[in-house]
Amino acid sequence: MDSKFNLLYKNSNNIPKFQIKRKPSPVVFNNGGPTARKKIALNLNVQTNNFKNKNKVSIQEQRRKLPIFEKRNKLLELIRRHNTLIILGETGSGKTTQIPQYINSARLQNNGKIGITQPRRVAAISVAMRVAQEVGDAVGVGETVGYTVRFEDVTSPRTKIKYLTDGMLLREAMVDNLLMEYTFIILDEAHERTIHTDVLFGIVKQAQKAREEKKLRPLKILIMSATMDVDHFSDYFNNCRAVYLEGRTYPVNVYYTLTTHEDYQTACVATFFKIHQQAPWDHDVLIFLTGQEEIEAVAQQIRILSRDPDVAGPSVKVCPLYASQPTTQQITVFQPAPENTRKVIIATNVAETSITISGIRYVIDSGMVKARTYHPATGLDMLKVQRISQEQSWQRTGRAGREAEGYCYRIYTRSQYEHMQKSTIPEIQRANLSIVVIQLLALGIHAASFDFMDKPPKDSILAAFEQLKLLGAVETVDSRTLTTLGKKMVQFPLDPRFSKILLSAQEYGCLEEILTIVSLLSGESIFLNPSSKREQAMTSRQKFLSPYGDHITLLNAFRVYNNLGSNSQRSWCHEHYLNMRNMSYAAQVRTQLLEVCQRLKLPIVSCGNDTEPVRKCLLAGLFMNVAELHKEKQYITLDKRQVVNIHPSSVIHGQQPQFVLFTEVVQTSKCYLRGLTTIESQWLYDIVPDYARSHIRFNKDI
Template sequence: MPSMATGNNNNNNNQFVNRKNKIDQQRKSLPIASVEKRLVEEVRKNDTLIIVGETGSGKTTQLPQYLFNGGFCRDGGIIGITQPRRVAAVTVAKRVAEECGVELGQKVGYSIRFEDVTSMSTRIKYMTDGLLLREALLDPYLSRYSVIVVDEAHERTVQTDVLLGLLKDVQKKRSRSSNASNNDHVKSNNGALVKEENNGQTSSGFKQQLVKKLNPLKLIIMSASLDARGFSEYFSGAKAVHVQGRQFPVDILYTAQPETDCLDAALVTILQIHLDEGPGDILVFLSGQEEIESIESLVRENLKKLPEAKQKLLILPLFSSLPSEKQMKVFTPAAVGFRKVILATNIAETSVTIPGIKYVIDPGLVKVRSYSPDSGIESLIVVKTSKAQALQRSGRAGREGPGKCFRLYPESRFEGLDDSTVPEIKRCNLSNVILQLSALGVDDIIGFDFMEKPDRMAVIKSLELLYLLGALTDEKKLSDPIGHQMARLPLEPNDSKALILASQFGCLEEMLIVVSMLSVESIFYVPREKLEESRAVIKSFSSPDGDHLTLLNVYRACLEFLEKNKTENSNDKAEKNLRRWCKDNFINNRSLKHARDIYKQIRENVERMGLKISSCGDDTLQLRRCLAASYFLNAALKQPDGTFRVLANGQIAEVHPTSVLRRTKSECIIFYNLVQTTRNYVRNVTRIDYLWLAELAPQCYALKD
């Protein structure tokens, strides 16, 4: 019936037009829209520009479109936008593709570790900063890009800091090459790969590109922090432009005295707002999952004591390892008459904007990773926020209207906070950074032009680790073939070495699974109210040999379930059934799906490298031996009191409560990481034979006569 088809088409067209009009109106209402022409002109005039724009100004989604429309892709160049977080790169790319009215992966796309949604026609490309670093291995001039935008630079992640140093160098090379002939070879300040060595091979093992005549690279640094001086000074006095955000006034309230119990203070403030303040949702910043779950149960208990009419408070947690379907609940408006209270980690500071927030509770604390090069311990420690973080948090209360922020500390403490967060490069293990820089031909790590120099001892310790893994030669260059192979894999150095060795041990199939599972957030999701039930279910996957083999069992069980389902159902139905299976087995479906994606990508990488993929089947002895040969610096011996002493540094630690070897009788173990919370814990543990260490890692261990 033609008339019906026409009617449906008209309806679809109307919906499309209405949606397009709504998007256009939203774009025009963004604060950044009023300065579009000025920004494009500033980028034309300045090779480096710093844009300071508050969260909500529209800078991330709009600026790349302004530059595209302004002709910055006319010669086929790409506008690249880097993000510190994968989730931001993906969600923003999807939004911009919709705004442009194009299919994702065509004009607008994204590229993150283990996932590339771009094509030859992509001109606006969102990606993680680490991904762009890896691209520089193959294209040291980043010649495909006309503009690179480094977004969220204020977060100062280690990858962002390395990228800033690299881009500063690439920009100089591009400026010089635009005036140089095709045969000129340039040596950059950072010693990055721009000259011929080893009969035409660069030190990274890739064929050297001849210096082509390239247009200068336009570089834009975007920050939500109001202080742009550090970036401006680093880029030789680069111009800074401020873009106003959409910010309503926020009343800041402080406590009269310091709080001794932040959780109790947060609980009292939640209830006080709920009972005494007008409509509007509450956002509470807490330092981690444990604190969130504690507050959640305390609020529930106290709500029961209130009159029924006052119990209409919806409690929603938000942290990174929470299954995605539970995360999405924070974006759904509460039912009429109800108020939401969202208990979140700092994921809610800048990464996501939650509608409906009118009240923010800020205890002034944040959990950060900290690495001690002396002990080799990576700690999760709770520290005070910086002023910049405190301002980001309070700003969340003023996105849609006037709001209030309750800071659970006195005003005098705010005045004493650091202006900005300590850069991650000052507090993390640098071995991966050094491996990446070595692959780029940077031999003098200490002399590299970092915005802020890392700790010298941290650099030395990381170099020692890479020597022991066989990745570096005595001349601090990548070894051949192991160093080059490790640099090609987008993994931590220990994980890369494990895969390379596994091909020799005949268990690469299993090691691919183990490394993929260790690369994601916690595989098991255990709600407090189902603790006993979950323990019984998780035990069915447990291996007496340890956590690595338990993760292998989970992955294999998942594949078995999926394959069986696909013989009876469509792929979509099988995936839906798998989500239900995950829920029943207390497995985080999002983490498991991510692990499956990583497995697929790394498998392709090792196949291209020519590594032999074989399986050890159920005989996992070789897998445990390979783990010992790869993570030998993470070996620990049992002590008389039941604790373990780490052989490499003498640290005493306990097996983490979540490990299947929590009550192990094993004399010797290897672990994946050592973390410090209230005490030292080793996580992801597998039992090994002590004698294997001298056999498999003689560069580090020897048997006494």
């Protein structure tokens, strides 16, 4: 079998050269003996397809069949007795959908509301819809059961069970830090440790205490999580009680490689074909890799090899899967493969939490992930391929055991596994904290004294304060309050630098233009660049190009789009290789930001075709993001004196203006500036004189 497998590479001469770096050897795994067998527990993920009433069993019957049902009374008793409770639930335990209903029908919330947070919008919406159906409201979602996410509030004054994104609850907390609307707050998927959930931990804990002290209506807190890190959670919540709920998962046989494999991509391909030749055709395979380019390359490789006449096994349907993919392509992942065809999904970590696919019996785990890390010392974001954590590896493994006993092939040795970090570093410890710091200040809290479950690095907090001080949001780095400007900035759902830009627009008379640019920067890129049609894409968009840079180019494209009727927008986007989804998202953001501006009574004026006010205004918030030409094609940032390059995707690439402003720096193979606008150094002296004097002169002295 192994020698046969080797043959298959000899005959395949069609493979693009960048894909196979060396001749692959077969990957050898341990035999997956009894010790490798482990029944694992996972979080509940939203699975809309599971909600379908397959066997015409009534909804109530389905509810009774959930593992959680038998524990209903015991759970209610515990919830009654404890003010804070941790609920650990395996996948399919039904905790997300059932517990709020149990509380509601037992009238535990005493005429108050139950708020249940989710890290993702789709989850909040789809769970709410399902629960509304279960509750049996004739009118459906928006009555007893509702949801609130950005751009959408489907609740009524009668809503008792409200699903919302964690970011949304955080916004609500900024209006009322005691969260008086709720008698129950359920923080679901707490193990994911999103930056919002982490801040909410401290907020709800504080609200509970404050309400008790002020003899107000008590706040009950439930923390729901997959089975990890229990002690850590419990320690933080004053040693509160934790209960465990069984789920519905199947055993997964786990295999490790016997030797290390640096070329994990090729090892994944080799392992796939090993499985492919043995497993029944209807057992689908899920491969975890790190990024778009890598996924497309491996997909291509598998397609080519599977057509090789020497390869045994059924046909193969290859489905790449990553978040930035057009939705139409993502849909194919959910469609079952035709008869006698095996489906192989090659995915990033979207498939770990956000997207659940049925039919997976095999998982191949590269053990790698691409992650973003913020470095406070340089202010740079770095995107790096690194090893996953042990928790993450079990999350991936669990994807094979959703419907039946499964298999997981780990492209790393047992010893490598044992050397992995136990948990993924929480986002709050590796992110730029300026938003968190300003939001906490809006609540009168200094981030350095906030009760975090895991404290972010001191340097990150300090860097955030220094940035806020430069922007004029705080007086000093010790401030516990915001300036008048800071209070306005925090109204916007934006990075403080962008809020500052919006608030400066009045001075330059260009709020119309700035609203558009900031909205476009809030979402993903509107430019499509299919590798096969790159030339056409570039020429079709030629007319939007501005010599002043990427921001003005974005503005030009949006202006045309926005003046079109809604029925011609789609085809126009298609013609110009623009992403319609991201374009209309930006339009939605723009509407929201416009509302905030109107609330703040900012005059909505336009500067017409003059770009100078727009560029100056951008500089008012992004003055710490300026680079000066240093030598041939090389720039140096004024702020931290980093050597940087213009990213080739920029419209400025190829030109060498003396000074540029940028929206972000990302380090990949080099340090690249992305999102550029040309500026005059004199503007810096006019807008931020102190900053300009200290930084420009300093740079010249080198």
